[in-house]
Amino acid sequence: MSELSEQQCEACSWDAPHVTDDEIETYRREVPEWQIVERDGIMQLERSYKFRNFRQALAFTNKVGEIAEQAGHHPALLTEWGKVTVTWWSHEMKGLHKNDFILAARTDEVAK
Numbered sequence: 001m002s003e004l005s006e007q008q009c010e011a012c013s014w015d016a017p018h019v020t021d022d023e024i025e026t027y028r029r030e031v032p033e034w035q036i037v038e039r040d041g042i043m044q045l046e047r048s049y050k051f052r053n054f055r056q057a058l059a060f061t062n063k064v065g066e067i068a069e070q071a072g073h074h075p076a077l078l079t080e081w082g083k084v085t086v087t088w089w090s091h092e093m094k095g096l097h098k099n100d101f102i103l104a105a106r107t108d109e110v111a112k
């Protein structure tokens with residue numbers, strides 16, 4: 001199986017399957033820096049990246065926006081001076097889907 005970042009996203013739908021605990025364990029090996037958080041009962045994947053200033057943080061934010069548009073799957077982005085927090089989850093199904101782990105892996109790629 002190819003690396004997560006190279007795999008294709010599926011179309012988002014309300015009835016798509018949530019990732020299982022076993023799948024989470026497998027996927028987390030490729031995105032170990034990401035935390036799983038629960039907000040309002042919704043499981044989310046979250047990581048913060050540090051930068052030297054706001055301009056670099058904003059440039060990264062736009063790169064993440066670009067991969068989101070390419071995939072048709074979008075994160076929550078908090079852009080601050082020297083820091084960007086990226087949170088992925090599947091809005092329509094109110095939880096974590098494999099798409100979120102694929103996009104987290106792609107986010108790590110654009111952070112390099």
Ligand SMILES: C[C@H](O)[C@H](O)[C@H]1CNC2=NC(N)=NC(=O)C2=N1
Nearest residue numbers: 012072073074075089090091092
């Ligand atoms: C119509 C549009 O494709 C859908 O609303 C997409 C947009 N981007 C999305 N992004 C995320 N993270 N979850 C979704 O359910 C989702 N749905």
